[in-house]
Amino acid sequence: MRVGIAGLGTVGGGVAKLLASQAELLTARCGREIRVTAVSARDRERDRGVDLSNLRWHADARDLASDPEVDVVIELIGGSDGVARDLIERAIAAGKPVVTANKALLALHGTALARMAEAAGTPLGYEAAVAGGIPVIKALREGLAANGIRRVYGILNGTCNYILTTMRETGREFADVLSDAQKMGYAEADPSFDVDGIDAAHKLAILTSVAFGRELDFKGIHVEGIRHVSSLDLQFAEQLGYRIKLLGIAGVTDHGIEQRVHPCMVPLAAPIAHVEGVFNAVFADGDAVGNVLLTGRGAGEGPTASAVVADLMDIARGHRAPVLGVPADRLAPAGTAPMGRHRGAYYIRLMVRDQPGVIADVAAAFRDNKVSMESVLQQARDPAEAVPVVITTHETEEAGMMQAIARIAALDAVQEPPRLIRIEAL
């Protein structure tokens, strides 16, 4: 099986290396040799730790789709449109199987691409797009395929999990830890895709589709990142028996499929609370199997290459499953639930001027919006400076909570925008 690789960055180079170093094992396991015959990358001279000099080099990655010596196209260029999309569409049109790690592209165009691929009768593999080396797409689409999935959630961005873990362990603030993470290569120079939750939302859109048999709906996802999580919140979380994690969560509700990415207070008793550092995790609740949790590295050369090559092996073995778990023309409409109808418990941290009556005003705002408070914590007293007041609530509806928060934010004694973190009963 002759493979063309578009994009020879960390992952592309890793795939080429893995195919070379494991050649014998892979041939034994799938009964065919898998061999790279062509590549496309900007820099032909860079040392990628594997000899690529005898391959067919294409200046334009799109030409891999029409190269007669390429049977399968691996797209590792990235980006939700442009060359990556063109290449994949051309390869599918040419009847060539495609493997990609491109979550942005799938999140935005996954339904259409699945339709195209199935119409052409050609596989489209994307295990590497979600949770790196963890075989989570395979688990949902095959291993747990006998289940109706009720809920799926996960730690889908290693950068955010690394930052939150380090903040908790060191007591340092977000900006400081982010800057270190950038120096160590755990975060991009422009960290927005990661820390603002967009990357996690791309992955969640894909997971939701596969878990619930729905069309993808990236735009319907409620997305918040971790920029506003402070070390103060991490301390309070610890005190209340929680860890703070950026989760992507999708589940069946009375109002449709809820899809949300935001920082969560996760009980210490939940196994996912102990998934730390750059590790990712995906949890699924199936109606037959119950709770399943998969944990592993979500990014990096080895884990991502592992997933890309696993997809190649499925193709070499002739395995064919519907791209999104059910045939694309049988996917239900996304039916994403409005975030205002979300029900859950909340943690709210206010910075208030310590004066009589503040708590009463806050409590009134909650009462008037039918939010029932569970606990109020005001540990520090300082007439000169704003002090934190932490409130946790019982389960309530998001819309009412937002109205209460708006009224509380406008109170004279409240000195900073209220910080809200949802508490998850996992």
Added chain:
Amino acid sequence: MRVGIAGLGTVGGGVAKLLASQAELLTARCGREIRVTAVSARDRERDRGVDLSNLRWHADARDLASDPEVDVVIELIGGSDGVARDLIERAIAAGKPVVTANKALLALHGTALARMAEAAGTPLGYEAAVAGGIPVIKALREGLAANGIRRVYGILNGTCNYILTTMRETGREFADVLSDAQKMGYAEADPSFDVDGIDAAHKLAILTSVAFGRELDFKGIHVEGIRHVSSLDLQFAEQLGYRIKLLGIAGVTDHGIEQRVHPCMVPLAAPIAHVEGVFNAVFADGDAVGNVLLTGRGAGEGPTASAVVADLMDIARGHRAPVLGVPADRLAPAGTAPMGRHRGAYYIRLMVRDQPGVIADVAAAFRDNKVSMESVLQQARDPAEAVPVVITTHETEEAGMMQAIARIAALDAVQEPPRLIRIEAL
């Protein structure tokens, strides 16, 4: 696709129910209807929560292999020989795909059955045989198939994990908790298969074969159960920063593939330390992907049926992977390492008469066998009764440790057989 089920106990009934209740979903996901047409079970009258009255009933399960209205045979009778084995061999000979949850059969005859199935060109699915609903065979054979696996280990028996968890949480002793577990249906009337580690060893034999591409070698596995773990050991474990888990462990060593099942001291920082109660977990360390951990329910109607039906769906979709990950005729000999060459750290608990010189005698026995002690704990003093002395060692070789222990056991002051639990650096 017409399915015949042999054995309508909890799991068999669960499979029939799942196929009925999820019929629409399954047809959408694999493009074919999967329908039970024939069954075999002793009691025709029992209510199994699903209408089986119109099916073909066979008094002899083996006749499912030759029933012209059966395309695929599901073997849920159990037992490593007898009817179960006959049925599977006949089905394979008839070119019918087989799905089984029978770990004992596979552990003892897996290599031969894989050869037969591959020679006949017919799939043999056994996802349900290891770790119940967790898709771990699929993960090793497909999702992580691009990796050379360096180590695989897991909590493979939910009964043992439940007993150890309950002992730790309640401070009660083994016999007491076992008796409760039997009343609640978490343990069999004859608990030996579970608590003596045999069931876990069956599953480990299968995992080892798939992970390392080796012939199965159940008899080569070093097996110890949990009968000798006392609540005292659980208390000391806590104090030393460990949890006690019955693990099945297989890994590449200088002396071959080590395969062992025994109680382990697992550091609290290891994610598997937090897998509690009836949950199972399987950990794999792949040379590309790094550490992956899969957790879920390892037994019971729903989880096991989920795995059986997933195998059926793979068959319906036409997926074909070598039974044991590589073609059976390319499996390497087992090459199991002798347990005497195992290297690791140890926890030893002695019950000694508190008299001068005991510790010196114990220390001399270790020194003479080149075992380096890490810590010695003697917290209680009581001239009238035996008191516990707990020793932990640095990494050492099993053979020397066993010689030291034999000498220590013979000491006058040592009142009970020494208890030894291996400490794992996970």
